[in-house]
Amino acid sequence: MQKTGKITVRGIVQGVGFRPFVYAQARRLGISGSVKNLGSEVEILARGDRFDLFLTEISRGPPLSRIDSVDVTLVRQEIPEGFFILPSGSGSLTGMIPPDIAICDDCISDIFSRGGRYEHYWATSCVNCGPRYSIINTLPYDRERTSMTDFPACPECAKEYRDPGCRRHHAQTIACSICGPELELSDTRGNRVEGLDPLKEAAELLDAGKILAIRGVGGFHLACVEESADELKRRLGRIEQPFAIMVRPDHIDRLAIVSRQEKHQLESQVHPIVVLKKRDPTAHASISNLHTIGCMLPYTGLHHLLFRYLKHPLLIMTSANMPGYPMITGNDQAMGKLNRDVDFFLTHNRKIVNRCDDSVMRDGYIIRLSRGIAPKRTPVNLGTRCILGVGPELNANATLYSNGFAVTSPHVGNVRNPATLDYLQETVSNLKRLLGAAFEVIAHDLHPQFLSTRFAREIASDHGLELVPVQHHRAHIAATTTEPCIGIAIDGVGYGDDGTVWGSEIFSGQVPDLKRVAHLEPVAMPGGDLATRFPERMLYGILPDKKILSLLGNRGWSDIELGVLEQQMVRGFNVMNTTSTGRVLDAVSALLGICRERTYDGEPAMKLESAAVGGRIEEWELGFSTRNGCEQLSSHSLVRQALLQKEAAPDGNERVIRDIAASFQYNLARGIAQLALHAAEREGIHRIALSGGVAYNHAIRETIRREITDYGAECVMNLDYPLGDGCVSFGQCMYAGKLLCLRD
């Protein structure tokens, strides 16, 4: 029997080839009617005998879509024969745009097929791949609302766009070498390098050791071959920090051990940087002096073509930005800021509307939530009020909750300077515009001095909105689970309820009612932030012992410096207390002579992890005590153990250091797990959530997990959001939402 109905599909249904998909199904099933984008939704009018089957088919959606709901109303309406894609109209914005998607295999073969329209064209894409978030101004998703509006389609592209049989039917990014964005190679004075092919020239320059700024999908990369890595470091003044690399797919197994899961991630539509274990931990030291190396595969036509010409099998590809500042996106900005760091620029003239850094993953966990993943949209029920989470200070992003969905932005960076704060504000207005949502509540970090906290307060007072302060580590747990749990949050630092620096917190309860029940023993940070930069200070803060002073003396500390340090501890002048897990790891890294100055986030602890790989583990005695109703694990007894071991082997070779590092990590992790398990026992809760940046440390995480599962409890971790601070804005929303639901 013939049925006629209006179908509304909500979710991520634009920019994913939904209209051509519906069109193809309608043609196949003899359905008449029309399809159009409306706001962020897709509206379909359909008439036909096989209406129900048609409905089932379209409810599945094309591969890149995420469908939230399909609503059907039967209507009495005359619908002429045939099926049509109609121009977009405005409507509600409940959905979201998809992230940028790595070039698909079909488009790669188009680029390399002789005589085809797309042969050798760097910006080839189709309905199944290519840039999305980075080029979209507003919804509905049509070419005129993207940065492709500057490139009207040529007759051949327009023909494919209209052709229902073509993979580029209604592909808004369709473009070819005749009508699409163009590449340009120029020197540091902005002079165009003459040559037949900018990509070929660029590859020759790279092979010859030159450093290039390359404009990609969501921003600029700095690129060079391995032999030029030291020169790039020298120019950037970044001597220690590892670089990410882009590797020819057939070469990756030679330099790293790639599990099946990791291979799958590398090749997924995200194409993230995956932190892999090196085959030889000491190899490629100029790229990474850790036992790991961050690798990605080519993910745009530009990259594939570049590697076609390049003789080297890999390129260093690091985001072009000053540490902690947003990635550079504009051509003029790049010319202005990078001309002393690079020798040449390979740019294009497609505007980057929304900046998007590369995503980073390790062991299946997200380290940086960005290109290909963000905007990240998660269905959650936090009630009717619209909530903004502005994130913490470091590794920040923003999350907006509205109408049953939390949407998290790409990585913003360290909100410590006006440029990054501007980027956070811009990101918040983007989310607001794309979701058509006006937030009523702002969740922010407890720290009163954070720029993000001040930003939250300003908008709240300007617009009369409610503020919900959320303690940093509670946000970590709220991002992991909202079920009753024992929560472990182990990371660098976060502002605590009592105004001290927290970072190894065990909670019990259910969001938003999370009671702090255990932590590492508070230890002194002599000199405050200086103890973060120079971890030997932290070592003395934990172990204020003559032995440490003489160790530091032997390492070149002057008597005056040592005297000041000693007096600082005696008088408590400029000394903060902290329960940070990261700082304890830093201290042992300093004790073992692995890292004496931190030049990038997490450096001492990451180097300790690398130094510990393959070490022989010894079980040490753990010291527990209880103060103010909280159980504490003694950090100083663990550090003292490490010192004793070191003294026992005075001319400590690499093997001894490795064993001590491995044993220290193991016993610290075991101690933290015990704190949680003691709480689990007391409270009768057998669900243990684990979050925080220290949980990226493979040895520490797996020790904690093993202790928990051996005890018979469940270990819960989040695979959809970062374990580090990239989960905090989402956690802030979850926490505030649950609080409001309880209260209202």
Ligand SMILES: [Zn+2]
């Ligand atoms: Zn494609």
Ligand SMILES: [Zn+2]
């Ligand atoms: Zn064209």
